[in-house]
Amino acid sequence: MVGQNTSMVNSGYHSKEFMAEMWDTIKAGKIWKGEFRNKRKDGTLYWVNTTIIPFIDEEGKPYQFMGIKTDITENKEHEFELSERAKEIESINKELESFSYSISHDLRAPLRAVDGYALMLEEDFGPTLGTEGNRLIGVIRHNAQHMGQLIDDLLNFSRLGRKEVKKARVNMQELTESILREIQVGKDFKAEVEIKPLDTAMADQSLLYNVMSNLMSNAVKYSSKVERPKVIISSEKKDNEVIFSVKDNGAGFDMEYANKLFGVFQRLHTSDEFEGTGVGLATVQRIIHKHGGHVWAESKIDQGATFYFSLPN
Amino acid sequence: MENNVIEILLVEDNMHDAEMTIRALKKQNIANNLIHLKDGAMALDFLFGTGEYSGRNTQIKPKVILLDLKMPKVNGLEVLEKIKANEDTKKIPVVVLTSSKEHPDIEKCYELGVNSYIVKPVEFTNFIKAVSDLGLYWLLLNQPPQ
Numbered sequence: 078m079v080g081q082n083t084s085m086v087n088s089g090y091h092s093k094e095f096m097a098e099m100w101d102t103i104k105a106g107k108i109w110k111g112e113f114r115n116k117r118k119d120g121t122l123y124w125v126n127t128t129i130i131p132f133i134d135e136e137g138k139p140y141q142f143m144g145i146k147t148d149i150t151e152n153k154e155h156e157f158e159l160s161e162r163a164k165e166i167e168s169i170n171k172e173l174e175s176f177s178y179s180i181s182h183d184l185r186a187p188l189r190a191v192d193g194y195a196l197m198l199e200e201d202f203g204p205t206l207g208t209e210g211n212r213l214i215g216v217i218r219h220n221a222q223h224m225g226q227l228i229d230d231l232l233n234f235s236r237l238g239r240k241e242v243k244k245a246r247v248n249m250q251e252l253t254e255s256i257l258r259e260i261q262v263g264k265d266f267k268a269e270v271e272i273k274p275l276d277t278a279m280a281d282q283s284l285l286y287n288v289m290s291n292l293m294s295n296a297v298k299y300s301s302k303v304e305r306p307k308v309i310i311s312s313e314k315k316d317n318e319v320i321f322s323v324k325d326n327g328a329g330f331d332m333e334y335a336n337k338l339f340g341v342f343q344r345l346h347t348s349d350e351f352e353g354t355g356v357g358l359a360t361v362q363r364i365i366h367k368h369g370g371h372v373w374a375e376s377k378i379d380q381g382a383t384f385y386f387s388l389p390n
Numbered sequence: 391m392e393n394n395v396i397e398i399l400l401v402e403d404n405m406h407d408a409e410m411t412i413r414a415l416k417k418q419n420i421a422n423n424l425i426h427l428k429d430g431a432m433a434l435d436f437l438f439g440t441g442e443y444s445g446r447n448t449q450i451k452p453k454v455i456l457l458d459l460k461m462p463k464v465n466g467l468e469v470l471e472k473i474k475a476n477e478d479t480k481k482i483p484v485v486v487l488t489s490s491k492e493h494p495d496i497e498k499c500y501e502l503g504v505n506s507y508i509v510k511p512v513e514f515t516n517f518i519k520a521v522s523d524l525g526l527y528w529l530l531l532n533q534p535p536q
Contacts, residue, residue: 182460185489185512190406193514197413218514225512 090114090122099129103142106133112149124153170239181232185225192221223354230356234341237360242281242367249275249289249321252282253310256290260297268297268306268325276312276319278388284364291357292323292384298351299382300327318370318387326381330374338374361386397423397529399452401433401469402487403461407510411456411487414521420529425452430464433457434472437479451482454528459488459495467498474503481535483528487521 091114102109109129116122125146131139195217203211253272260266270293278285293308300306309324330338330345337343339362342355365372365386376382398415402408408426415421427433433455435441439448455473459466466486473479483505488495499507508524511517 182489185510186404186407188512189410189489189510189514189517192512193406193410193517196514197410222513228512 103129103131103139106131106137106139112153113146123148123150125149173235174239177232177235180228184228188221188225188228192218192225195221223348227354227356230354230360231341234356234360234363237284237287237363237367240284242284244279244281244368247278247280247282247285249278249285249312252286253289253293256286256293260290260294263297265301266297268300268308270297270308271310273309273311275310275321276314278319278321279390280368280388281364284367288361288364288386289321289323291361292386295357295384296323296325296327296382298327298353299329299346300325303327314390315387317390319390320385320387322383322385324381324383329376329378329380329382331378332376335374335376339372394450395423396425396450396452397454398425398525399433399436399455400424400426401428401430401455401461401466402426402458403428404458407458407487410514410517411521414518415525417518418522418525420525429461430466430469433469434464437473438476448478451479453483453534454525455482455484456524457484457486459486459499467495467502470499470502470504483532483534485524485528 099109099111108131109127111127113125113127114122115125126149128145129142130145131142134140195214198206199211199214199218203214206214250272253275257270257272293310296308297306300308303326305326307326310322311324312319312321314320328346328351334345337345339358340355341359343359344353344355346353361384362372365388368388370386370388372384372386374382374384397420400408400411402411405428408428412421412424412426415424425436427436431441435443436446437448439446457466457469466488470484470486473482473484480503484503485506485508486499486504487508487510489510496507506524506528508520511520
């Protein structure tokens with residue numbers, strides 16, 4: 078459009094200040110750029126991305142101007158839809174957060190009472206309840222504690238989904254050694270653990286601690302029943318990735334079910350064989366995926382297992 | 391029921407948690423001068439000598455307050471805020487005992503000046519240990535301002 082008068086019709090959407098700012102810019106002989114909602118002659122509204130260029134006379138006053146307009150109605154509608162969706166998601170997230178708060182608070186309290194009162198019973202009346210009575214109390218306590226663990230693991234898992242990944246260079250050698258010191262204190266620890274020289278990783282330190290700690294505890298757990306349990310941790314660089322691996326010589330698993338390994342609550346062993354809640358590897362996978370990496374495993378029954386994860390370097 | 395010495399003020403609405411806490415403290419022989427109140431409103435009345443505790447000698451202060459967060463009427467955060475905002479009560483150590491591991495609560499408590507924050511473990515043996523340790527610490531080891 079070129080002219081002395083404007084053919085721009087304010088749709089009533091823009092504020093007086095917005096319009097004044099636009100005209101002031103043009104009158105001052107400057108170029109105005111912005112998004113403008115316009116009205117067609119038939120009354121329909123549309124959005125244009127507008128640049129208005131004033132032509133200036135000898136005295137420096139604008140005598141006419143040229144406008145370049147691109148219809149961005151579709152973009153605008155899209156933008157609006159997206160922002161609506163974002164609001165929706167935010168409110169769902171808030172709801173989930175308060176839901177997990179209730180779970181952690183309201184479910185743990187009764188469980189604590191179940192476990193606590195069972196123990197009081199055992200302490201105060203144990204001798205008169207006999208062997209079978211005491212065994213039953215043991216079963217109650219064991220299950221209450223297991224459920225407590227399940228709730229904690231599940232909350233932890235859901236919290237990870239919302240956690241922001243803060244990447245930095247992580248010294249994997251130090252991280253792995255500190256995890257080892259922590260799990261060595263655990264009961265029945267008898268594995269020989271070898272940590273090879275490890276590459277560094279670009280990752281979120283606390284999340285990666287979670288990953289390594291899960292994989293190493295698993296390796297120790299699933300090799301606890303063999304004569305001489307051995308765990309080896311190593312790393313290698315490949316293409317643009319670093320691959321870390323945790324290898325054990327324990328119970329292993331049937332590769333046929335490998336696809337189930339990383340599902341929540343999925344377990345390939347019964348709790349009689351090995352204790353667990355089935356959340357650990359799901360957590361590992363979630364974290365590695367958030368980093369843009371992959372996780373997989375190789376194994377044969379009774380011949381140990383190796384868990385790998387890769388991270389973009 | 392005017393005691394001249396109050397060592398522990400337990401503010402807890404869950405009767406089962408309260409029973410377990412008192413039992414754990416008894417085992418350490420530190421529950422002799424314990425007062426248990428069932429909600430935050432009662433705790434404030436007790437501390438500031440108002441409501442059903444009007445006329446109580448508020449100079450007799452507990453050595454430590456064990457405070458649950460989620461309670462009806464006045465919740466633990468509000469109680470903590472009032473205790474720490476008042477010159478007369480702000481030096482009493484407050485230990486928050488709660489089921490909640492949620493971070494906003496923990497942060498909020500420290501902002502308000504809590505002295506310690508303990509998540510009640512599900513496992514009773516750990517619960518006993520946590521309660522006994524903190525009871526012993528605040529009553530026997532900690533040196534309060536004179």
